Amino acid sequence: MIEIIKLSIFVLVSIGIIVFSWDSLQRVHNHGFFRFFVFEAILALILFNANYWFEDPFSPLQIASWVFLCGAIVMAIHGFYLLRKVGKPQGNIEHTSVIVKAGAYKYIRHPLYCSLLLLALGVFLKQVSIVSGAIFVVALVFLVITARVEEHENKERFGPEYSIYSKLTRMFVPFVF
Numbered sequence: 001m002i003e004i005i006k007l008s009i010f011v012l013v014s015i016g017i018i019v020f021s022w023d024s025l026q027r028v029h030n031h032g033f034f035r036f037f038v039f040e041a042i043l044a045l046i047l048f049n050a051n052y053w054f055e056d057p058f059s060p061l062q063i064a065s066w067v068f069l070c071g072a073i074v075m076a077i078h079g080f081y082l083l084r085k086v087g088k089p090q091g092n093i094e095h096t097s098v099i100v101k102a103g104a105y106k107y108i109r110h111p112l113y114c115s116l117l118l119l120a121l122g123v124f125l126k127q128v129s130i131v132s133g134a135i136f137v138v139a140l141v142f143l144v145i146t147a148r149v150e151e152h153e154n155k156e157r158f159g160p161e162y163s164i165y166s167k168l169t170r171m172f173v174p175f176v177f
Helices: 002-025 031-048 060-085 111-124 130-158 160-168
Strands: none
Touching: 002 031, 031 111, 031 130, 060 111, 111 130, 130 160
16 A cells, blocks of 8 residues: 555656656756656655655664755755856756856855755665665766766856866865765
């Protein structure tokens, strides 16, 4: 019965993600196309590990999980705020008119994707298993592909300034990756 509920939730939320991503799904070479698969993998990971979210709450893995999940929230709020305030978007935040180089963007090019990475890692740590590890790897692979495609788009939009910026920053983790 619980598996049917999880499957139903997966289908319903996936429909919402499809609606949200519809324009991007029409364009296979767009970063949004690949981001769709990141969202789907994280959703699958959340539902796969749903039974373990509050099990043994003071174990080291659970504590680490909550640290990563809280970090994901903070990074997402910070990233969205800076894109709106500094990026001067033309419409939605996908269309910033200025390269954001403040806050987390001073060190990493993709704070919002970093937040998705932290989310996936936090959910994975809820119950470490081969299946959840495989789903995490799928999310990570599509996250890297998404970022690389978006960087190509940004180089076309912002020109040499973005190329210089990308050489001075990391993709997701300051000073590391």
